[in-house]
Each structure stands twice: as C-alpha cells, then as structure tokens.
Amino acid sequence: MQTTLSRAVNNRLRYYRIELINNLFGESLLIRTYGSLLRAKATRTITEVYSNRFDAYRAYEKLLELKTHKGYR
Numbered sequence: 001m002q003t004t005l006s007r008a009v010n011n012r013l014r015y016y017r018i019e020l021i022n023n024l025f026g027e028s029l030l031i032r033t034y035g036s037l038l039r040a041k042a043t044r045t046i047t048e049v050y051s052n053r054f055d056a057y058r059a060y061e062k063l064l065e066l067k068t069h070k071g072y073r
Contacts, residue, residue, distance in 0.1 A: 001060070005072035006037065014036060022053070028057075032063070
C-alpha cells in the first residue's frame with residue numbers, strides 16, 4: 001500500500017510518500033520518504049519495522065491523519 005501527498009510551502013512543492021510493505025521475515029515495514037518535487041533525489045527516507053501488520057497499519061493511518069492535518073493533500 002502506498003500513498004503520496006503533496007503541498008506547497010513557501011512557493012516550493014513538497015511531497016510525502018508513505019508505504020506499507022512486508023519483508024521476507026514476516027515483518028511489516030512503514031517507509032516514509034519526503035522531499036522536493038523539483039529534485040530527483042529524496043531528502044530523507046525513514047524505515048520503521050513492526051512485528052505485525054495491524055500495528056504497522058495503525059501507525060500508517062495515524063501518520064496519514066497527521067500529514068493531512070498539516071496541509072498535505
């Protein structure tokens with residue numbers, strides 16, 4: 001599952017991508033990538049590991065709500 005959000009900050013286009021995937025060890029990964037839409041490379045990528053899909057999905061929803069509240073669409 002992947003969601004990409006964007007917004008304009010000080011006339012600069014920013015993006016925030018949230019991905020929820022499973023790895024080969026049965027864990028769920030929540031990958032957050034953000035940066036400028038004008039640059040080819042992401043500013044930063046953060047990976048969080050969860051032991052089950054339910055906890056990862058709960059963190060995914062919480063993060064999505066937080067970023068939507070901050071103005072990302």
